[in-house]
Amino acid sequence: NAGVTQTPKFQVLKTGQSMTLQCAQDMNHNSMYWYRQDPGMGLRLIYYSASEGTTDKGEVPNGYNVSRLNKREFSLRLESAAPSQTSVYFCATSADLIAYNEQFFGPGTRLTVL
């Protein structure tokens, strides 16, 4: 089992370009999350999805959109990238949207916006 996979691993964009980060899981989990990690800032929640067809904003949603395509896949879209969105993006999953369920993380996507 691959667990949580993310594509691409690395990406360089110019300001104003758009792109979609893909996340897929084979753990049969209901809940999925997108975080960004910046040096000295820890992880901050961008969006999450409790189940297929539902999404909710996290702490830092501005400039992003998400789609829960099906139970396995949760994508993050940057419509018009800005240098402030340079970061490492992590997708995570958990069995259910309950606080004490362990979250499982993908390997991350390192994004640079010039």
Next chain:
Amino acid sequence: AQSVTQLDSQVPVFEEAPVELRCNYSSSVSVYLFWYVQYPNQGLQLLLKYLSGSTLVKGINGFEAEFNKSQTSFHLRKPSVHISDTAEYFCAVSEGGSEKLVFGKGTKLTVNP
């Protein structure tokens, strides 16, 4: 609103020495507490968690943490570290019933030979 403070951004230690990584949280209600580890160029993985019951929690790789409600702390300890423990460690909290985790800013542990 809940918040998490990791008091040390970097902790250098020698191999086989003990280590303590400190974490304090603020919350007015009951909380669940977690420690995650991130090895270089990888995602995060769970070390241990406190939900209820015994305040001393044991995790993977010989780590343990103690929940102290009066001091609102959840410090991570290991009696003897290895080179392979070099990583960044994140403390996280969720208020009882909340679906969201709030992470601290992380502590980089460097174990030197």
